[in-house]
Amino acid sequence: MTNGTAEAPLVTVRGEARIETAPEIARVWVTVSARGRDRRHVLEDLTRRNATALDLIASYGDAVERVSSGSFSVAPEPTAYGRGERVRAYHGRVRIAARLTDFTALGELVTRLADLDLTSVEGPEWELRADSPVPAEARRTAARDAVRRAREYADALGTTLAALVSLTDDEPGRTPRSRSNFSRSVIQVSAAAAESAPAPLDLEPPQLSVEASAVARFTLHPPALNT
Known part of the structure; x- marks a missing residue:
């Protein structure tokens, strides 16, 4: 039935729901870099720094649910002047992704990662799990709201x-996400603490908003409009 009739009037409503909830996952991305004039040395430095970052992440055990290596690149930087294929330097990068479920370890881990040589950290991105029951509850609430209206x-x-x-x-x-960014350049380490680990960042998980809406169409018993 696309249109109502006098015998079966049609009403169309839109139900809405919004649930505030705590995140379940924090994702961070680590970019390890190396630069130099000798390609072999750049590769060696990149391999060593990548291994250092992976070992540091692995040292947090069950706090890290998953870690994976992403894109890798080593590219030459040609000289600005002169003829021929002369290379000024080589730039290498490796990207690492980590997913954490223990937020108490998050601030310390990202601070230690960002304190590594030529290493930057991006994140955290706060999320719910793919099987979280919260989106389903939001849809149920939206359906009940449609009936109420x-x-x-x-x-x-x-x-x-x-x-x-x-x-x-x-x-x-939609699975909600909230993202913030930081890198080594914004982490200040005092000279007195240069030989020790920097103080952990205080990262407070935000409240995530899960929204749902539903369009419902109902027939009505014919109203007595003349009474």
């Missing part, structure tokens, strides 16, 4: 709902 319209007309015609996602529930 339809009943309010029916009550205003002095009638009641007869049947549900359709129920669709207006905007399918």
